[in-house]
Amino acid sequence: MAGYFSVFLVLLTLGSGLIWLIDHLVYAPKRKERIALAQGASEQPLDQEVIDQIAPVPAITDSAKSIFPMIAAITVFRSFIFEPFQIPSGSMMPTLLDGDFILVQKYAYGIKDPVWRSQLVDVDDPKRGDIAVFKFPLDERIDFIKRIVGLPGDRIVYRNRQLFINPKCEEGEQSRDGLACGEFNKIDVEIVNRDEFKQGSMPLVRLTESLPDVEHDILINPKALELSERYYQQPGTRRDEWVVPEGSYFALGDNRNNSQDSRVWGFVPKENLVGKAVFIWMSFDFENGPNSLLPGWVPTGVRFERLGNIQ
Incomplete structure (x- = not known):
């Protein structure tokens, strides 16, 4: 649309x-x-x-x-x-909530013509930890928003709710982007709380995940099954391991057990990138219950405390 x-x-x-x-x-x-x-x-x-x-x-x-x-x-x-977007789901909780209205910096990854989306000017490449809006690779009529965790050439493993990254390095390099070369780096997480968010009646654990130079919070459901049989299977790798192709990126939702992301459908080509999410300019609550006289799309409150830069 x-x-x-x-x-x-x-x-x-x-x-x-x-x-x-x-x-x-x-x-x-x-x-x-x-x-x-x-x-x-x-x-x-x-x-x-x-x-x-x-x-x-x-x-x-x-x-x-x-x-x-x-x-x-x-x-x-x-x-x-800049282009405004509305967050339509909870796949990026707790960073972005359903009802957040954000601004996306269109020129962050290059200037494209607005009709055919061909690259006019190169500006920069996505950084690890960026929250990016992109055209869904399986249906480019749909805009997706996820966090970039894998850069071209990286080897990514997501196993037992834990992210591991083996970065692509040049010969002789000892580290790249703060990650050790030639090995899988376990991305550190630290529990924040266990009762702030729920999925149905199931409490979710909020953790701070420490990517190089970027700390951000994620949610996991400790009792949910890891549905690895649904993962995108890349030839020559294990089911929960991926090698990011050149010119592509690996993206995850912050709500790890409730996100359709690169684990399921593969990689984000650079040409699909729309921009970088940078600012929440409005945030509404939509808490109309089944017995409410108001339709579900009518806001019930404004979350002023959420307004500001996106981390």
């Missing part, structure tokens, strides 16, 4: 701009000539009502001239600078 809206904005901008340009170059000079002739034949200055009758501006032209600057500014801002 976001892709269709981008195309609509571009077409509306081009259409209104083209109407304004044609009028400016072709029809506006003719209107000025008619007004000048009428003014020359009149002994009194023409008022606006008479001018509108002599040289009326078509309604479509007037509308195009009114909306073009605003639509053009929105298109540029949304296509190349």
Whole structure:
């Protein structure tokens, strides 16, 4: 849906701009000539009502001239600078909650045209720990949001609710991105609490996971089965091990037992990246129960304490 809206904005901008340009170059000079002739034949200055009758501006032209600057500014801002997104699920809890409204920095990983999404300018590559919005590789009409944990060439293992990373290193390197080369680095976790979040009636454990240079919280369900039989099976590796291809990334949801991510469907190609999630600008509670008179999409409160930069 976001892709269709981008195309609509571009077409509306081009259409209104083209109407304004044609009028400016072709029809506006003719209107000025008619007004000048009428003014020359009149002994009194023409008022606006008479001018509108002599040289009326078509309604479509007037509308195009009114909306073009605003639509053009929105298109540029949304296509190349920041785009708003709403978090639709709990797969990134506790970092992002259902009902959070975020800003995504569109230029973080490169500037792309808003229609065909071809790369126009290279800016930077994703860093380990970035929260990225991307086009779902299995259906690019859908936007996904996950945390980047594996970079090109990395070997990733997710086993017994524990993340291990063996980074890609150049010959002779002893470490890369704070991780030891040539071995699987166990990513440290530390329990924060056990009763803040629940999945149904099941308490979830909140832990702080320490990626190099980035600490962030995750949730795990200690009693849930690891459904490794559903994992994406990469040729030549174990079922819970993956080698990240060049030009791709491995992404996980922070809510580890409730996230459809790279463990299930594979890797995120760089060309699918939309941008980096950087700011929560609004956050709503939606707690209308089954007996509520209000529909479920009506907010019941504002979580002001959540507003700010995303970690």
